[in-house]
Every structure is written in structure tokens, then in C-alpha cells.
Amino acid sequence: xxxxxxxxxxxxTDNCILCPRNCGINRDCGSKGFCGESNSVxxxxxxxxFWEEPVISGDNGSGxxxxxxxxxxxxxxxxxxxxxxxxxKEVTVEALAEIFLKLQGEGANNINLVxxxxxxxxxxxxxxxxxxxxxxxxxxxNTSSYEKPETLRMLDGLVDIYLPDLKYMDAKLAKAYSKAxxxxxxxxxxxxxxxxxxxxxxxDEETGLMRKGVIxxxxxxxxxxxxxxxxxxxxxxTYGDDIYISLMNQYTPMRxxxxxxxxxxKVTKREYEKxxxxxxxxxxxxxxxxxxxxxxxxxxxxxxxxxx
Numbered sequence: 001x002x003x004x005x006x007x008x009x010x011x012x013t014d015n016c017i018l019c020p021r022n023c024g025i026n027r028d029c030g031s032k033g034f035c036g037e038s039n040s041v042x043x044x045x046x047x048x049x050f051w052e053e054p055v056i057s058g059d060n061g062s063g064x065x066x067x068x069x070x071x072x073x074x075x076x077x078x079x080x081x082x083x084x085x086x087x088x089k090e091v092t093v094e095a096l097a098e099i100f101l102k103l104q105g106e107g108a109n110n111i112n113l114v115x116x117x118x119x120x121x122x123x124x125x126x127x128x129x130x131x132x133x134x135x136x137x138x139x140x141x142n143t144s145s146y147e148k149p150e151t152l153r154m155l156d157g158l159v160d161i162y163l164p165d166l167k168y169m170d171a172k173l174a175k176a177y178s179k180a181x182x183x184x185x186x187x188x189x190x191x192x193x194x195x196x197x198x199x200x201x202x203x204d205e206e207t208g209l210m211r212k213g214v215i216x217x218x219x220x221x222x223x224x225x226x227x228x229x230x231x232x233x234x235x236x237x238t239y240g241d242d243i244y245i246s247l248m249n250q251y252t253p254m255r256x257x258x259x260x261x262x263x264x265x266k267v268t269k270r271e272y273e274k275x276x277x278x279x280x281x282x283x284x285x286x287x288x289x290x291x292x293x294x295x296x297x298x299x300x301x302x303x304x305x306x307x308x
Contacts, residue, residue, distance in 0.1 A: 019071040035118040037069035042088030046099045046307035055210040063108030067116045072144045074178045089308045097129035112140040127158045145187035152193045162194035162214045169230040215244040223262040228275045246288040
């Protein structure tokens with residue numbers, strides 16, 4: 001299958017511009033773009049995952065499929081081994097569809113596609129195959145939001161729940177931590193497309209699980225309370241309570257940073273409380289917050305090809 005199978009505005013057989021990096025690489029021939037991946041889909045883990053928002057994980061867990069590679073590669077990445085393409089097994093479109101069905105059979109509340117931006121055409125095909133074979137649970141698209149609307153439109157009608165980040169509204173932080181000064185502009189445009197597709201939140205009356213909608217995540221960074229407030233400002237002014245905002249305190253230093261020493265510590269309780277109180281002061285009602293000590297490596301799953 002060719003990664004350049006459709007959506008002519010963003011795809012060309014020898015010029016991959018699926019994402020905002022616009023590498024122009026011929027991934028069909030095995031070349032690798034900024035994402036670190038060629039045209040062959042690789043995944044590092046496919047298993048029940050219990051550490052998402054309660055309306056996603058529920059009691060049974062979310063059927064998380066972690067894709068190898070990433071088009072953002074934040075320097076503080078919590079999933080660095082797969083973002084750097086160090087771990088992953090190649091799977092066909094048909095095999096990926098079977099993995100979705102297997103997770104459904106294990107009781108997953110949904111299929112959670114984690115960092116699949118660079119594989120969108122193949123993922124779209126896999127979802128359609130799986131649905132023809134009996135997949136009925138919602139599809140969650142879990143993304144950094146460094147996405148092109150044209151690419152996201154390939155998922156229109158296939159993805160039920162969007163779970164995007166809004167990491168930065170500060171372009172300087174985006175450039176320093178993610179080598180993507182244009183991240184704020186790109187991300188807000190992408191989230192707008194996600195909201196257009198998924199709309200206002202819909203929940204299962206019996207289980208309380210989300211069936212459709214958008215949850216925008218913001219990982220509060222050490223020393224960046226101002227950035228967090230600006231993120232909340234934008235989201236609430238733009239969407240009100242038509243989306244959910246998930247404020248996370250789980251940042252964990254994964255290595256020693258010399259150029260950015262502020263990243264060598266966790267977020268303080270005071271910093272996180274300031275962010276929460278700011279959201280409350282604006283009138284935000286639809287939000288998730290994390291309680292207690294969540295900043296620990298034990299919350300990061302083992303990327304050991306489980307379920308692949």
C-alpha cells in the first residue's frame with residue numbers, strides 16, 4: 001500500500017508533505033522524514049491502557065496502539081524511545097485492523113491511536129477494514145496537534161474522539177523545546193478541524209464514557225505557568241465548555257538538560273495549583289485535573305512490542 005494513496009493536496013508519490021514539517025521525502029522508497037519513519041507502519045505496543053482521562057480509560061482501559069516515530073520530537077518527550085524510532089515492529093494495514101479487533105475482544109473501551117500522524121492514510125484504511133469486520137467501539141486520535149487540516153480530513157467520519165495536545169501558545173517555547181516555532185499557529189488550526197469533525201461532547205449514559213467529542217490536553221511545564229494560562233485563555237475563549245480541557249502535572253525529567261536547566265525538575269504543587277485556580281477563575285467547568293503525585297516514570301508503559 002502506498003502512503004500517497006489519496007488526498008492529493010498533501011500527498012504525492014515522491015514528496016511526503018503529510019505533516020507541517022514538509023520534508024518532501026519519498027517514503028515509498030524507504031527514505032525517512034523528520035518523523036524517522038518510512039512508508040511501513042511500525043508500532044511499539046498495543047494493549048489496554050488505564051492512565052488516560054477517566055472518560056477514556058474507564059474501568060476496562062483504553063485500547064492504546066503506540067506508533068513508532070513522531071513529527072514533533074519534543075526534547076522532554078516521555079515516550080522518547082518510540083519517538084526516536086528505537087522500538088517498533090512493522091505491521092500491514094490488515095494486521096493493524098486485526099489488532100484493533102483483538103483489543104475490542106479484550107474489553108477495550110475504545111481504540112486509542114497514539115501519535116499516528118505520519119501514518120494517517122494507512123490508519124484510515126485499517127479503521128475501515130476493522131469496521132467491516134465488526135469493530136464497533138469508538139476511535140480516539142491521540143496527537144501532539146502538529147497536524148495539517150488536510151491530513152486530518154482523511155479521518156473525517158472515522159475518528160470519534162480527538163485527544164490533542166495544546167502544548168504551547170508561546171512560540172519561543174515551541175522553538176526551544178520542539179523545534180517548531182510555528183506550533184501555536186499549526187496546533188490551533190488543527191484543533192479547529194478536530195472540533196469541526198467531532199463536535200460537542202457526547203457520553204454513554206450508562207457508563208459515563210465519552211463516545212464523541214474533543215479533550216484538549218495541556219502538560220504544565222516547570223516555570224511555564226504563563227504559557228499554561230495563555231493556553232487556557234485561548235481554549236475557553238474559543239470553545240467555552242464545548243470541549244474538555246485536561247490539565248496535566250505529570251511532567252517527568254527523563255534526562256539531564258544542560259541548555260534548559262528548568263526542565264530538570266518536576267512541576268511544583270504551587271505552579272499546578274496556580275494553573276487550576278486560573279481556569280476556575282475564568283469559569284471553566286469541563287476540565288480534568290490530576291490529583292496527587294503523577295509525575296513518575298511508572299506511568300510510562302513499557303514499549304516492548306506487547307500485543308504487536
